[in-house]
Amino acid sequence: MPAAPTPGSRLRLTALLAPPLLWLTLAYLGSLAILLLSAFWATDSFTSDVVHTWNTDNFHELxxxxxxxxIALRTLSIAAAVTVVDALLALPMAFFMAxxxxxxxxxPLLVAVLTPLWAGYLVKAYAWRVMLGENGVVGAALAPFGLHGPGYGTTAVVIVLAYLWLPYMILPVYAALERLPERMLEASADLGAGAWRTLRSVVLPAVRPAVLAGSVFTFSLSLGDYLTVQIVGGKTQLLGNVIASQVTLDLPxxxxLSAVPVVLIVCYLAAVRRAGALDSL
Known part of the structure; x- marks a missing residue:
């Protein structure tokens, strides 16, 4: 039975955790609070200066x-589409690995999954811009079948974001499948269940919290991304790049606008928490 913590150990633990918790509170939560507070200010239409007058006009306009x-619905749809694509790709890949x-x-397979994370974000995004271009690899590969590449637009944004965040979905699913007891699969086979029945009744329920845990990353990262849509999105507008363009024009x-993805992420975290997904992070 583990010994009860002593007052001295509690003090050392508090001293160890206090600086990072203080930094988190001031740098992240403090800046987020100031950001949301500034949403209730206004911008002078003549000088473009921020006027510290309390009002709800920005939210009313929003x-x-x-x-x-x-734009908000489009951003939400793209984030959901990226999450679904990553889940469909991650399940067979993680199952094969585990x-x-x-x-x-x-x-080696795990290293191969992690390797894309070592490359720079912009390098990968611009590489996809070249591949999705008019004379890119994607169009050349589809040409013999009478098809053409997606070009730049919403589809390209989903493809690139799904590629960028796929490792964040594979890793928790792989960990869940690796922990799945072999005796559960053997028991399913002994009871006469086929491969698809075992997948549906044993494997998928076991990895469901891990898929939801991975979706926290894919959904939230896609919801706040603004560089990918600028690189391969063409004329597509998402919340991220609209916010970036408004910062210098109308900060409040x-x-x-920044409150929208924050609210969506908080709601999503509350939903997946009920399913036990956060325990898999």
Whole structure:
């Protein structure tokens, strides 16, 4: 039975955790609070200076302007599409790594999954811009089948974001499948269940919290991304790049727009927490 913590150990633990917690509170939560507070300010239409006058005009404009609603729904749809694509790709890849590949191959495969994370974000995004271009690799590969590449636009944004965040989905699913007891699969086979029944009744319920845990990353990162849409999005507008463009023009409005992804992420975290997904992070 572990010994009860002594007052001295509690004091050392408090001294160890206090600086990072203080930094988190001041640098992250403090700046977030200031950002949301500035959403209630206004911008002088003549001088473009921020006027510290309390009002809700920015949120009223955000809720009543159709273009903002359209951009918010488009951003939400793209984040959801990226999450679904990554889940569909991660499940078979993680299953092969954890249950099919031999033990000596698991580590090289895991390194292969992590390798794209070592490259710079902009390098990968611009590489995809070249591949998705008019004379890119994607179009050349589809040409023999009478097809053409997606070009720049919403589809390209989903493809690139799904590629960028795929490792964040694979890793928790791989960890969940590696922890899945072999006896559960054997028991399913002994009871006469086929491969698809075992997948549906044993494997998927076991990895569901891990998929939801991975979706926290893919969904939130896609929701706040603004560089990818600038590189391969063409004329597509998402919340991220609209906020970036408004920062220098109308800071309070940019702050009000920033509240939208914050609210969406908080709601999503609350939803997946009920499913036990945060325990898999």
């Amino acid at each position: 809720l009543t302007t159709p273009v903002y609603r359209t 249950r099919v590949a031999g033990r000596r191959w698991r580590r 409005m940019a702050a009000a």
